[in-house]
Each structure stands twice: as structure tokens, then as C-alpha cells.
Amino acid sequence: MQILPETMQAAVYRAVDDMRTETVAVPEIGAGEVLVRIDTCGICGTDLKKIHTGSHAAPRVFGHEMAGTIAAIGDGVRGFAVGDRVMAFHHIPCGACFYCRKKTFAQCEKYKLVGTTAGVGEAAGGGFAQYIRVMDWIVGDGVTPAGLIKVPDDIPFEQAAFIEPVNTCFKAVKLLELEPDDTVLVIGQGSIGIILAALAKQTGATVLTSDMYVERHAVAAKFGLDRPLDARGDVVAACKAATDGRGADVALVAVGADALIATAMQAIRPGGRVMLFASTQHGTAPFDPAAVCMDEKTLMGSYSASVAIQQEGIELVFEGYRSGKLDFTQLISHRFGLEDAAEAVRLASNPVADSMKIVLKG
Numbered sequence: 001m002q003i004l005p006e007t008m009q010a011a012v013y014r015a016v017d018d019m020r021t022e023t024v025a026v027p028e029i030g031a032g033e034v035l036v037r038i039d040t041c042g043i044c045g046t047d048l049k050k051i052h053t054g055s056h057a058a059p060r061v062f063g064h065e066m067a068g069t070i071a072a073i074g075d076g077v078r079g080f081a082v083g084d085r086v087m088a089f090h091h092i093p094c095g096a097c098f099y100c101r102k103k104t105f106a107q108c109e110k111y112k113l114v115g116t117t118a119g120v121g122e123a124a125g126g127g128f129a130q131y132i133r134v135m136d137w138i139v140g141d142g143v144t145p146a147g148l149i150k151v152p153d154d155i156p157f158e159q160a161a162f163i164e165p166v167n168t169c170f171k172a173v174k175l176l177e178l179e180p181d182d183t184v185l186v187i188g189q190g191s192i193g194i195i196l197a198a199l200a201k202q203t204g205a206t207v208l209t210s211d212m213y214v215e216r217h218a219v220a221a222k223f224g225l226d227r228p229l230d231a232r233g234d235v236v237a238a239c240k241a242a243t244d245g246r247g248a249d250v251a252l253v254a255v256g257a258d259a260l261i262a263t264a265m266q267a268i269r270p271g272g273r274v275m276l277f278a279s280t281q282h283g284t285a286p287f288d289p290a291a292v293c294m295d296e297k298t299l300m301g302s303y304s305a306s307v308a309i310q311q312e313g314i315e316l317v318f319e320g321y322r323s324g325k326l327d328f329t330q331l332i333s334h335r336f337g338l339e340d341a342a343e344a345v346r347l348a349s350n351p352v353a354d355s356m357k358i359v360l361k362g
Helices: 045-053 163-174 189-200 216-223 235-241 259-267 288-293 309-321 337-347
Strands: 007-016 018-025 034-042 064-073 085-088 130-133 147-152 183-187 208-212 229-232 248-253 267-274 298-301 332-337 357-361
Touching: 007 147, 007 267, 007 337, 018 337, 034 085, 045 337, 064 130, 064 163, 163 189, 163 235, 163 248, 163 267, 163 309, 183 189, 183 235, 183 259, 189 216, 189 248, 208 216, 208 235, 216 229, 235 259, 248 259, 259 267, 309 332
Parallel strands: 183 208, 183 248, 208 229, 248 267, 267 298, 332 357
Antiparallel strands: 007 018, 034 064, 034 130, 034 357, 064 085, 085 147
């Protein structure tokens, strides 16, 4: 029988811009729950927003792009065993409410609850720690798939940690129903922008990518993205030049900068669509209402994951690694131990030319 430690290391959010690596108790699990030893957890832009804005009360342990190994199982758990390699979604919807029936799962009240925790303060993902408690509705009943996903032996944890963010990107691309004769502009080539662009390219569409760093375009090229635009130049003119003067059919905005909304609206053709993917802070942003009305342009958004495409997204990540076409581990630029979590958050918050996805290793 495996003997578990009583304490662990965790990167604890204590106040705005205050992250501390501390020794805390390993979370206890109950019936139907699972304890996972975290190997890898990515730092997401939504984690950074919470750390910098104080939107969530301290203390908490953030982190939700995670994968690791089951260390203990509670009474009644079926379908999982100690030693299983897994990743965990931190949100799973109820499946029965109005929003679930409309397949707008991220608006379900049950979905908004967080089902994974490091046991410090309120549940907030917990992946910035050595162990997480996975609650029963995430584990599931062992028959109907829920939010705890087995990871095959040939898939590294670093690839599996991308399952959740890839799902969110896949959802956005699916909503667009792209066609092979579409031209898509993706603004921003951080890790999320590259995932969005790579998935859009799989539909057969022509994909233009915009970023100010040539180093990021070089990473994007590993995913077959070969139409880079220099964001320091006139992106709108470049889009029109690439489309016989019309403009792109779709612009995906993968940067949380409100000023880029107007750029995206100008870069698309009449009847085109702008998809906001990173606009997660409330505020106001100017745009031309006549462009929506008279030019029939659509401004839309996509947020979080979708269980409707969960299995398809999982297979995309697994098969993408096996084929080499979607090896998302190539997006990882920096790896930090939990003892250096504060430095990892600082780098993720202040990206430079050669920084992409930053992960914490448990």
C-alpha cells in the first residue's frame, strides 16, 4: 500500500500579485473522489488575470491545465486505480439545465463550480501544487465519461496538460464552421493563438497569423502556419492584399487587448466574423456599429471548454502527438519547479520574444 505524505509544496495566492511557495497539507479525499499527484500544470491567462486583479479572495491555489498520476482513490470510485495516468477538467456541467440543453455549457451554474482543489481556501483548480483533490462529479461514475481522463502511456504529461486549453480552442473553431475557401486571420501567436491557428488550418482554410515577434512565427511554422504577418505593420492592408481586396472571412482575436477589436473588424470582409477569444475582463471597447449593421459583420465570442466535443478534442491531442502534426509540447518555452512559481508567473505576465507556454513541474 502506498504511503502518502502529509504535506506538499504549493504556490499559494495570498494577495494581488503575491504568490508564495508554501508547505501545506495534502488535501484529503472523500467517497467518490481521487487524489492526483501533479506532474505538469500550464499557466493560463485566466490564472494571471485572477492573480493580478484580485477578483478571487485569497488564499487559493490556481492552475487547471494539469496532468499527473492517481495517488489515492476514495470509496466507491469505479473505472480508475492508483497509478493511472490522468488529466482532469476542473469544470463539468450538469447536463440538464437550460444552458446545457442549449449546449452553452460554460453558462451552466454547475459548470461554474470548480471541481479540483489543492485544499487551500476555496477550490480554484489546484494545479500549482503537488497534489490535487478531484471531486466526485469530475471523477464520474465510471460508466458515463466525466472530467477525469485517462492518458495513454505513450502520451507525455506535458502533451496531456494541453487537453483542456485545446478543447477551448477547438470549441471556438467549431463554432465558426470554417470552409476550405475561407481566409482566417489569427491575431496573436502566443501558445493559444498558435493552437487556434493550427486547428483552423486543419479545416483547409487559409490561415494568416499576426504577431510582432519573429520568434513566435518561427514556432508557429512548426505547425504548418506559413502565412505570417508582422503586427508592427499594416495588418488590415495585408489581409486585404491576400484576399483580392475583400478582407479575411474570419478574424480570431487571441489577445486580450480591446484596441485590437477595431483592427479585427477592419480586417474582415463585409459579412465576415470576428471571434473574441481572450476578452475575459469586463469593460467597454469602441467599434463601428454600421460595420455590424450595414456591412453585416458579426462580432462573437467563445469561452471555456465544451463537453460536446470533449472526446473529439482528447483524440485530437493524442493523435496529434503520435503523428507529430500537433505536438503541443513544442509550445513550452519555460519549465519551472514549484519553488520558482512566483518567477514563472512574472515571466508569463510579462512575455518576451522567446517565451510561449510556461509550465510548472510538480
